[in-house]
Amino acid sequence: MRSADLTAGSGPCDVTVTICTYNRQRLLEGALESIVSNQVPGGVSYEVIVVDNNSTDDTRAVVESFIRRGCSNVRYLFERKQGLSHARNAAITAARAGIVAFTDDDVRVARDWVPTIKRLFDQHPEVDCVGGKVLPSWDPPPPAWLTQEHWSPLGIVDYGDRPFYVNADVRLCLLGANLAIRKPALEQIGRFQPETQRVQQSVGSMEDHEMLVRLWKNNRQGLYAPEMVVTSGVAADRLSKQYHRRWHLGHGRFYAMARLPEMEESRSGRLFDVSAHIYRRAVLDALSWAANLACLRPNRAFANETNLWFFAGYFSQRYEDFRVAGGRTRLGEIGRFARSFMRARLRQSA
Secondary structure: OOOOEEOOOOOOOOEEEEEEEOOOHHHHHHHHHHHHOOOOOOOOOEEEEEEEOOOOOOHHHHHHHHHHOOOOOEEEEEOOOOOHHHHHHHHHHHOOOOEEEEEEOOEEEOOOHHHHHHHHHHHOOOOOEEEEEEEEEEOOOOOOOOOHHHOHHHOOEOOOOOOEEEOOOOOOOOOHHHEEEEHHHHHHHOOOOHHHOOOOOOOOOOHHHHHHHHHHHOOOOEEEEEEEEEEEEEOHHHHOHHHHHHHHHHHHHHHHHHOOHHHHOOOOOEEOOEEHHHHHHHHHHHHHHHHHHHOOOHHHHHHHHHHHHHHHHHHHHHHHHHHHHOOOOHHHHHHHHHHHHHHHHHHHHO
16 A cells, blocks of 8 residues: 655645656656755745655655655655646645645756745735746757747746736736745635646646636735746647647637636627637637738747637537537527627617
């Protein structure tokens, strides 16, 4: 029987760092090394919880090697339920600190990452989460078309060198590769939602964004702090347009499941449970895609294309839900939408 929690200590600490991993032992060792090498001043204490999410490789042995060499603040936790949200929630339950910091097994944190997190929370009692830059480590170099506009599928973030609040008025996403949250806030708003999580080889998940939306709904806010820096390795297979198409398709499906308020608002009705403004956006993207291709602007055309892949994922998920729910036939739904659309137009012209 595998131990659920392998740990050498039990006292409280200032920051709990969590890494959730699945069959990536080679990457995990470097991520752990960057964390335990942090230069932490006296008076600041932290622990590291590695959540093994059903790995079949030597993940546990990697963690045990750090404990054997004297890293008594490193803990091993096994979570059988598959999925990133399940793994993160297990870490939150086990966390001994009031601040829970998240990073990934393919990320290397800066040498001052942990003390920077502690200082930011001390200096900003008005925020419940802080996040910073996730900078790329390119190997091989990116193709010419892969500009900052296409960084989302790579899990890279750089909003500049000035700090700002992230809230209901500034809805920018702070990524879980470089994110820290007050544990009491998580207890109030709820933890990470399995419905929006990444499982094994799925892509395009949005568990970080969905959690932030709930934070904003509860009149809480976060802080983008550019001095809080990590570096993420970008795998070669993520540098292809094929991967980006697949990511946006998956991202659209996850967005459909999350039902975020800005996507659900509709003044002109809904068709197959998709708001009319989403169809309008897709039509505009299709026209722009054709125009950019005709004018020999392939990079701009690809940006439009990825938006269309997002729409395809979003629509396919909603249409699937519509079919499962039963009720109206397709023709009946189209007729209902047409009547609703005409009534909205009449109201606008009155």
